[in-house]
Amino acid sequence: MEITELTVHELQEKLKSKELTVSEITRAYVDRINEKESDVNAFITLLTDEAIEKSKEIEEKINNGEINSELAGIPIGIKDNICTKGIKTTCASKMLENFVSPYDATVMNKINSEGMINLGKLNMDEFAMGSSTEHSAIAKTRNPWNLNTVPGGSSGGSAAAVAANMVPWALGSDTGGSIRQPASLCGVVGLKPTYGLVSRYGLVAFASSLDQIGPITKDVKDSAILLNLLVGHDEKDTTSLDIPKQDYVASLKNDVKGLKIGVPKEFFAEGLNEEVRKSLEKAIEKYKELGAEVEEFSLDIAKYSLAAYYIIACAEASSNLGRFDGIRYGYRTPNYETLEDIFVNSRSEGFGAEVKRRIILGTYVLSSGYYDAYYKKAQQVRTLVKKEFNKAFEKYDVILTPTSPIVAFEAGTKSNNPLEMYLADICTVSVNVAGLPGISIPCGVNSEGMPIGMQLIGKRFEEGKILNAAYTFEQAVKFRKNFKPNFKK
Amino acid sequence: MQVSREELLHIAKLSNLKINDEEIDNYRLNLEEILNFADIVKNANVDELDETIGANDNFNVFREDVLKEFEDREALLANAPERERDMFKVPKVIQ
Amino acid sequence: MPREDYEVVIGLEIHAELKTKTKLFCSCKNEFGGEPNTHCCPVCMAMPGALPVINKTAVEYAVKAGLATGCSIEKNSKNDRKNYFYPDNPRSYQISQYDKPLCNNGFVEIEDEDGNKKKIGILRIHIEDDAGKLNHNEFGGGSLVDLNRAGAPLIEIVSLPDMRSAVEAERYMRKIKSILEYIEVSDCKMQEGSLRADVNVSVHKPGEPFGTRTEMKGMSSFRSIVRAIEYEAQRQIDVIENGGNVYQTTIRWDEISGKTFPMREKENADDYRYFPEPDLAAIRLSDEYIESVRASLPELPESRRERYLKEYNLTEKDARLLTASKYLSNLFEGALEKCGNAKACANWILSDISRILNEKEMEPDQIPFTAEELAKTIELIDKGTISSAIAKKVIEELFENPQDPEVIIKEKGWIQISDEGAIREVVLKIIEANPQSVADYKGGKDRAIGFLVGQAMKETKGKANPGMLNKMFVEELNK
Structure with a gap:
């Protein structure tokens, strides 16, 4: 088997048994990137030379006993909205095309102190706004399962790179589905942790009350391994919570007997692609076979959630993106005389259309006269959504839905209609609105061989439960063994 | 929800964004369409509910008043589009 | 207006x-x-x-x-x-x-x-x-x-x-x-x-x-x-x-x-x-x-004012003026603690010190000298080392060049003359130079003695001990 097809836990075993060395692993990934990146375009900044250097350094440290971490020497790819000191962090925007962060995000500190190896910064929708990665101002990432289709978004570069075996795993960020949806479209595993589980310090903010960093991996166990590293209270992030650490790998029991799974019928309503529905229905049957108790129920919050989501996310974004003013960093227009010119022209030239659209929408809903009608109401809807989920979790351990109502679509076919794009987020956003954990795992492919994703939603801080449910399913259906991306053009 | 040209231009001004004449109608229609969809929240039965502020219920997360200086001043200034005497230069501000 | x-x-x-x-x-x-x-x-x-x-x-x-x-x-x-x-x-x-x-x-x-x-x-x-x-x-x-x-x-x-x-x-x-x-x-x-x-x-x-x-x-x-x-x-x-x-x-x-x-x-x-x-x-x-923060509050001006009225017998007006500024009030309390003379501390702060602040357009927090230095000045008066007239000059000097008042008066040669022989010498000289005042005194005008003391102070540039002067004039004129 090719090195780059191995999962991280398989790499760890081979490192332990000395079948592989750290520099062999990094070399294999660099070769794979050199082979596939021209087709997939997952990266914004490639760090292949640095990675090879670093792998030698880490290998020496391991041999000298200076590092004693099971993650030492494991490569990773990082979504380009996570700050990396001394390395460009562009958010796939012209605004930050040349921006070099003066500091490392808290998650990067964790990754670096384990001795992991950063292979590069991964493409995304500009400032994480979008579901296809077509809103990147820098690169056009394609889906390894069909190079004419999009990888989803906004963490499209991360998902595509993992699917193409150019990185063993990657970090993404999820504000309304930006980890889970591209994972679904690229046939990989993506986990959005409970809001507050992972520090946001150093994640360039899109919507502060919704954003979370999480893993995109080849399989569920790798997600559990990476999550173990990422979690923990950070004194630099007031919204990160101080809760007792759990071992997520230990929660993988390969057993769902007696697990109560709720299936909200509203998430299977209009707009859901028939092949996606069928695949989900098969997955439900599989869970029943595995001994889970599956029950349909009503959770009529999807549309409210989506509307509230766009109001809150855009409002917060309109404020969060105010700091890009052409003064301290980032793009500055060459066309200016006055201060106002700097503000207006730098922002108008530096931001792409979708970002501007969302800033305008967010400014509108916060502006005087509309606050109560939109923002305040949306925050109340948020309370409603939390309550409804709480009610559901009194009965069920896990809630099962599609991740995306559709499979990966052809590039350039959807992005002209913003509302239509927004509606595609309907299955994922309520999880962010309520601050819950959600995981997307592949559950099948459609007639054209494109992957279909299933989403499992858990109670706050019950990542362990959804990881176990996902793991048990994965072990039963062996998706990775049966289906592989073929880079079809 | 109707969004007038003037209103859109006012919002653009608040955001420090320029919208070209040919873009105005497109933006307006997008905005109206999205706002019409967002109107769903107005029908939600939430009268008795508090607003969720942030996704967490945690509170009183304070920092002790202890000095810790940032170690790399140069990195803080290095991205400046225009820099003079270690300050950020802008056109003259008339107050 | x-x-x-x-x-x-x-x-x-x-x-x-x-x-x-x-x-x-x-x-x-x-x-x-x-x-x-x-x-x-x-x-x-x-x-x-x-x-x-x-x-x-x-x-x-x-x-x-x-x-x-x-x-x-x-x-x-x-x-x-x-x-x-x-x-x-x-x-x-x-x-x-x-x-x-x-x-x-x-x-x-x-x-x-x-x-x-x-x-x-x-x-x-x-x-x-x-x-x-x-x-x-x-x-x-x-x-x-x-x-x-x-x-x-x-x-x-x-x-x-x-x-x-x-x-x-x-x-x-x-x-x-x-x-x-x-x-x-x-x-x-x-x-x-x-x-x-x-x-x-x-x-x-x-x-x-x-x-x-x-x-x-x-x-x-x-x-x-x-x-x-x-x-x-x-x-x-x-x-x-x-x-x-x-x-x-x-x-x-x-x-x-x-x-x-x-x-x-x-x-x-x-x-x-x-x-x-x-x-x-x-x-x-x-x-x-909230209660723990309340308990940590220091004494506020109102309560200090009440205390000054009760404990130090200051007038309502003096107490109010002193407590209007924390710096004046702390200066008062600090000086008082050292010298024990509440009346003098209040007077010096509210008269000369406040006047100088006003003239210099300074705020009380800019007072350059310490409560200890003020207390020492007052003690020097009380001990008879300097006169009030000299003390005024010491206060002015403290604004210009704050240091130990004893050093100031030594350097400036402002130590009060309390030597009996020296003072008698001045008294005799002034009596001789002012026959009219002497006559007035002997004619029953007690006030004339004030003029003579004033002349003697002038002669000694304010350094003579005024109490001793007074006493000695009475002695000499009644001989």
Whole structure:
């Protein structure tokens, strides 16, 4: 088997048994990137030379006993909205095309102190706004399962790179589905942790009350391994919570007997692609076979959630993106005389259309006269959504839905209609609105061989439960063994 | 929800964004369409509910008043589009 | 002065910088000045991805200020974003408080111009962070942004429009300054801008509704506040008398011309799009917490005044004047502790020291010498080493070149002459030179002795012990 097809836990075993060395692993990934990146375009900044250097350094440290971490020497790819000191962090925007962060995000500190190896910064929708990665101002990432289709978004570069075996795993960020949806479209595993589980310090903010960093991996166990590293209270992030650490790998029991799974019928309503529905229905049957108790129920919050989501996310974004003013960093227009010119022209030239659209929408809903009608109401809807989920979790351990109502679509076919794009987020956003954990795992492919994703939603801080449910399913259906991306053009 | 040209231009001004004449109608229609969809929240039965502020219920997360200086001043200034005497230069501000 | 038939209505929004060690939302140094952009980090420079964490001590100081001004403390408080673009505002939003400020509904008491007690209402006190500084670039043109001050903790104290004259406004602001100094939450250095006020002024005829107000921002001296209010009130009256309208605007006070001018409005400045700050957790203050902060408050001016009346038998007026400033009051208590002479301590502070402060246009916090040095001066008088006349000169010298008063009088040769022989010599010399006064005395005019003592003091440049002089003149003249 090719090195780059191995999962991280398989790499760890081979490192332990000395079948592989750290520099062999990094070399294999660099070769794979050199082979596939021209087709997939997952990266914004490639760090292949640095990675090879670093792998030698880490290998020496391991041999000298200076590092004693099971993650030492494991490569990773990082979504380009996570700050990396001394390395460009562009958010796939012209605004930050040349921006070099003066500091490392808290998650990067964790990754670096384990001795992991950063292979590069991964493409995304500009400032994480979008579901296809077509809103990147820098690169056009394609889906390894069909190079004419999009990888989803906004963490499209991360998902595509993992699917193409150019990185063993990657970090993404999820504000309304930006980890889970591209994972679904690229046939990989993506986990959005409970809001507050992972520090946001150093994640360039899109919507502060919704954003979370999480893993995109080849399989569920790798997600559990990476999550173990990422979690923990950070004194630099007031919204990160101080809760007792759990071992997520230990929660993988390969057993769902007696697990109560709720299936909200509203998430299977209009707009859901028939092949996606069928695949989900098969997955439900599989869970029943595995001994889970599956029950349909009503959770009529999807549309409210989506509307509230766009109001809150855009409002917060309109404020969060105010700091890009052409003064301290980032793009500055060459066309200016006055201060106002700097503000207006730098922002108008530096931001792409979708970002501007969302800033305008967010400014509108916060502006005087509309606050109560939109923002305040949306925050109340948020309370409603939390309550409804709480009610559901009194009965069920896990809630099962599609991740995306559709499979990966052809590039350039959807992005002209913003509302239509927004509606595609309907299955994922309520999880962010309520601050819950959600995981997307592949559950099948459609007639054209494109992957279909299933989403499992858990109670706050019950990542362990959804990881176990996902793991048990994965072990039963062996998706990775049966289906592989073929880079079809 | 109707969004007038003037209103859109006012919002653009608040955001420090320029919208070209040919873009105005497109933006307006997008905005109206999205706002019409967002109107769903107005029908939600939430009268008795508090607003969720942030996704967490945690509170009183304070920092002790202890000095810790940032170690790399140069990195803080290095991205400046225009820099003079270690300050950020802008056109003259008339107050 | 405004014409008799108008009433002036004034409200103040006082901004006071809190003297915490670090900034409000990051661990950078909170200190005036410094090389540009040295007290900065990713948070206060608003680097992408950086997040604020609120300073516990700043919250405590704001609560202290609220408790010291009779406010009720909000138990469910939060921070809000106030969005506006400006080069000194790096996030493009200020983290302030909108509808749940930490403190509400307080008051302080001042004296109105007739000497009656008057309550000035405080609507609210909230915390927020300061902006950076825009420096004019003398050489290369343009403006230069320095973010050392960006993120410094402020409280904004919003008064009700309860003041009716410039004098009341000044007294109110002095009162607030004094309280903040007493509770040690702010340095209140107006010359450094750590205490400044936005002043709202309107005029109306008594019995009619309030007029439209104008606002002067960032006023940072008592003198300009008084002058600006007086000018602006008269201007508004003139506008109305000439049939015009006063418009709600921000105006700028120009110290040199002594006039106000309309400011170029920041467009849409009123639409700040406030919304709850999602990066910060809510602030919930328990009764126990509030009571513990209350218990930590130092003695406030009112209670010190009561104590001075009772313990030291000072007059009502002296006690009030002494306690009006923490610095004067501390000087009094410090000197008293050393020398034990309350009456003398109060007198020196309220007469000579206050006069010199006035002449030099200094504030009490700028007094350059210590309480110990004042006490020593008083002790030197009490021991007879110097006369009061010399002591006045010592106090003046302490302002110029503060050091141990004993060293001063030695260096200056101001030690009182208490040597009997030397004094008798002077007495005899003065008697000989003033036969008329001697005759007057002997003719029954006791007052003449005062003149003779005065002449002797002049002769000795004030150094002779006046008690001994008096005694010796009586002896010699009665021989």
